[in-house]
Amino acid sequence: MMAATMSTKMNTIQLKIKSQTEKLSFVREFVSDAAQKFGFDEESVNKIALAVDEACTNIIKHSYNYVPNKDIDIKIVTDDGNFEIIITHEGKLFDPQAIKPPDMREYLTHFRKGGLGMHLMRSLMDKVEYKILPNKRSEVHLLKRNPIKVGR
């Protein structure tokens, strides 16, 4: 499949899902499609889809405790070379600053079983940010830059 280099400029597209793990594959397809249209190569498309999967999985597991009828909003905002995914939820807040990137060798040596998702997100994306909004909503911001698009 050829990556489109000149495509219709995308500003914002949005997807709403319920907090169910069965929705994750659809989310990955949605995000992959948008990333391809934006002109990312295959490896970057895969990284973006995985990062969004990880973020949504964390929300389903930790923010919503697997309650399956809660809302997760996924918005993709593009601006020049920036491809940003903003994932909004109303679940339990967690402090990502408290979760330091693990020393992977030590982590693996002690057979830890959780916390891999956040480490992955930071490795896959150019920027990962958490924002707390009024009325109990929080946002996860995932940013990847497409160097081909910068300065066009």
Next chain:
Amino acid sequence: MSNFKIDMREMNNINVIDLKGYLDAHTAPELEKAFQDLLEGKKFRIVVNCRDLTYISSAGLGVFMAYIEDVRKNNGDIKLSNMSPKVYNVFDLLGFPLLYDIAKDEAEAINKFNTLQY
């Protein structure tokens, strides 16, 4: 239904799990069940053939993490084989090659078990 399937084979006292499709938070419980069944049956020599595995997230990696300790305590191992570059990259990002025996193909993984018998 989800696009994920697990097939199991046994050959020469080694159990091979064939993974097909995607391994994410939704499908990972199926792999957990497969490992639970193997461990309950005292099968600790396991090869996971990833030839048809198209995707993995940390949920899938977490399943391997959950069972590796018990398997190795019982003188067994979970060896992985036939990974695509896409899947291998995810393992590599998390440093898994440090902890796991990742073989190019199933025969190599099985051979490694046999070598350890010496």
